[in-house]
Amino acid sequence: MTPTRRARPGVEALWPLCLAxxxxxxxxxxxxxxxxxxxxxxxPTHGLMLDEDAWDEExxxxxxxxxxxxxxxxxxxxxxxxxxxxxxxxxIATRGGDSNFVNGPQVLLHLHRLRALCDAVIVGAGTAAxxxxxxxxxxxxxxxxxxxxxxxxxxLAPTLRVLSDRQAPTLLVCDAAREDEAAxxxxxxxxxxxxxxxxxxxxTPDLRALLSALQQRGLRVLFVEGGGITVSRFIAQGCMDxxxxxxxxxxxxxxxxxxxxxxxxxxxxxxxxxxxxxRMGADVLWDVxxxxxxxxx
Numbered sequence: 142m143t144p145t146r147r148a149r150p151g152v153e154a155l156w157p158l159c160l161a162x163x164x165x166x167x168x169x170x171x172x173x174x175x176x177x178x179x180x181x182x183x184x185p186t187h188g189l190m191l192d193e194d195a196w197d198e199e200x201x202x203x204x205x206x207x208x209x210x211x212x213x214x215x216x217x218x219x220x221x222x223x224x225x226x227x228x229x230x231x232x233i234a235t236r237g238g239d240s241n242f243v244n245g246p247q248v249l250l251h252l253h254r255l256r257a258l259c260d261a262v263i264v265g266a267g268t269a270a271x272x273x274x275x276x277x278x279x280x281x282x283x284x285x286x287x288x289x290x291x292x293x294x295x296x297l298a299p300t301l302r303v304l305s306d307r308q309a310p311t312l313l314v315c316d317a318a319r320e321d322e323a324a325x326x327x328x329x330x331x332x333x334x335x336x337x338x339x340x341x342x343x344x345t346p347d348l349r350a351l352l353s354a355l356q357q358r359g360l361r362v363l364f365v366e367g368g369g370i371t372v373s374r375f376i377a378q379g380c381m382d383x384x385x386x387x388x389x390x391x392x393x394x395x396x397x398x399x400x401x402x403x404x405x406x407x408x409x410x411x412x413x414x415x416x417x418x419x420r421m422g423a424d425v426l427w428d429v430x431x432x433x434x435x436x437x438x
Contacts, residue, residue, distance in 0.1 A: 148197075155200040156254075159211060160283050162189070163258050166362075168286075191277035206251075206337045206419055206428060209383055210258045213362045219352040222259070222383040223365035223372045224252060225399050226424075232367050232396030238271045247422040248387045252366070255385070257283025259364035261312075261355060265371035266292040275302050276366070277309055281371045285309035287360055291371060293339055293346055295319060299327050314338070314351060332398050333358075369399045376431070377402055384429040 164170040183189055189211055191204045203212075212222055226244040227233050234240035242249065247258060256262050257278040264274065266334045269290050288303050288311040295315055297304065303311050304327050312333040315323045320334025335354045341347050365375050373380040386399075405411040415433035419426045 149200075151197045153202055155196065155204060156281070159204075159207060159258065159371065161184075162211050164214060165286075167260065167359075168215065168235065188417055192226070200237060205417075206426075207254070207258065210255070210362065217361065219356045219361050221352070221363045221365060221375060221380055221382050223375055223381050224255065224387070225367065225369060225372055225384070226389065227399040228251075228385040228389055228391045228393040228396070230392050230394070230396075231399050232393035233367070233399045234271075234394055234397040236396050238397065240272065243391065244387045244389045244395075244424050245422045248389075248424050249424065251385070251387075251421060253280040254283075255280050255364050256286050256366075257281050258362070259285040259286050260360040260362045261289050262289065262364045263289040263367050263371070265368055266290060266294070266364050267302065267370060268298055268366075268368035269297055269301060269335075270287055271368075273302055273305065275308065289333070289355070289360075289363075291346060291351070292323075293309060293319075295326065304331060312352075314346075315403065341377060345374055347380045348375055352380060369397065369401060372399075373401045373415045376400070382428045382430075382432050384427075384431070386422060386429060387424050388427070389424045 161170070165218060170212070189208060191201065193201060196204070201411050210222060226240075226242075226248055228243060233243060242403055256276065264276065268274070269292070277285045285308060287308055290297060290303060290311070291314045293311075293315050295314065299305065301434045304313065311331050313323055313327050313331055314333045314335060316338040317334035317336040325330040325335070333354060335350050336345050337350045352363070355361075365381070366371055372381070372384070376384070417428040419428060
């Protein structure tokens with residue numbers, strides 16, 4: 142009689158281990174028990190590895206996608222992962238700003254997982270004003286990240302959910318010169334005044350100054366959730382390490398574009414970062430590594 146093969150554990154068993162690894166990285170708990178991490182090994186060069194014979198295919202694919210975040214050390218410089226969800230024709234919203242929902246439920250679930258694995262989630266003022274997001278981990282277990290709003294002109298209303306619901310720590314980012322003004326609007330505990338934030342000649346925020354300020358607060362693994370302008374600025378200033386770009390099978394037409402970057406004079410001048418492709422239901426997620434060597438045209 143052929144022995145019955147035991148079912149291999151899946152995502153439900155893997156996710157708590159991912160959270161335990163992140164909690165330990167943040168100094169919020171002890172390292173996971175050795176028996177709990179028995180399927181894992183840590184390679185001196187390639188970081189955390191998963192025993193491929195011990196897990197089902199869905200868990201292995203999720204681990205492959207999340208591994209760059211899980212590999213972040215507890216110390217070191219800030220590390221940034223961004224995300225955008227867009228249509229086939231490169232739009233993240235309609236002309237009127239409606240983006241609910243460009244991507245399907247699997248991408249939305251993945252977005253909440255990234256929030257849970259990162260120290261802070263960052264959005265620009267435009268996204269915060271239009272979407273009025275919560276930026277919490279409602280769809281998964283795991284701690285809420287610190288919510289960071291980049292608002293140099295202080296145009297966001299104090300009544301926004303992220304500034305009033307008290308569900309998670311929130312930081313309204315402005316130049317240090319306007320810190321007192323921002324504190325009067327939303328309370329000093331929710332303001333991060335960054336020296337030199339608006340020192341760029343083109344009038345855009347100096348994101349390296351922001352990353353330094355967040356790192357000083359112990360926020361090192363950072364998730365830039367949107368919108369297109371903010372993600373584009375992180376890439377253009379060389380502050381983005383990795384990006385998850387999800388493409389949905391929908392055509393929006395003359396909507397709001399996603400990435401907006403300086404163009405190359407010729408195709409050979411255009412960067413081709415190393416990337417991988419993952420299926421997310423009907424959507425396709427491109428995992429783009431900006432720090433790996435670019436491939437030739």
